[in-house]
Amino acid sequence: MFYLSLETQHQSDVAHMAYFPEGDVEPDFMKEIIQELAREKQWIPARFHEAIDLGNLHSGNQWGEYLKWCEGVIAAHQTKRESIYKKRVLLSAKFEQHAGEVFNDSLHDGEIVQVVRADDEVTLFLDMSGGFTSKAMIQLTFKGAVETGELARDYVYDELVEIGSGYALRVLSGHPYEQWTIVFQEVEVRFVFRPKAYAERERYTDVREYLQDLTPTLNYFIVENHEFVAVDVQNIEQRADGFYSDTKWLGKTTEQVIDRIYSDTRRPLCSL
Helix, strand or coil: CCCCCHHHHHHHHHHHHCCCCCCCCCHHHHHHHHHHHHHCHHHCCHHHHHHHHHCCCCCCCCHHHHHHHHHHHHHHHHHHHHHHHHHHHHHHCCCCHHHHHHHHCCCCCEEEEEEEEECCEEEEEEECCCCCCCEEEEEEEEECCEEEECCCCEEEEEEEEEECCEEEEEEEECCCCEEEEEEECEEEEEEEECCHHHHHHHHCCCHHHHHHCCCCCCCEEEEECCEEEEECHHHEEEECCEEEECCEEEECCHHHHHHHCEECCCCCCCCC
């Protein structure tokens, strides 16, 4: 059902370790790489093991053959990853528009900050500030879910497939990788963005200046207990212990307030 696995990803990673087709590598660095390969021999064909153990893989007559093996593994893995992405795009087109956006994006390098399990639902809350999507925070609630494996904090790779009973998502997370698979019937998706002014947050020394630069037609939120809570940014006031929007405390400093505010960029919070 899945191509992605601990085994396929690990072999690809190992193939990249010593793939230096230009050959211009510092001897001491190459020595360290060969030592690392010795610890990863289970992923490397047995015909290269002796040269790895002797430490002369790079200088011996098998180096060219080893590079060809690396090239083959890397190319095959890349082809499979491209196929996974194409299938993912096709599947995301079956989802409600906004939910499809999440699965059409990459979740690579997201931080899994919370996992909540209740009955047959599993909810992931991801901080995407270090990722490759414009969405800042994403909440995924899988319904009719059955999961196996473990999740680490760093979301690295995934594969989405369609099965007879719904969908299945496999995730590799952490370093070293943990493998987690969830089969689900449907998924509810919520996400928020950073306001445009956030990109220049360093220049703001006063909360009011920042609030004045926020687009008034958008909806704004803070994250509390891993939920998106609406706030009225036109009604923020400073009190003795910090800044508030009604009863919601936003922080003591301008930096803290700026960091707490998210927007919907004219999109409602959405679900599949």
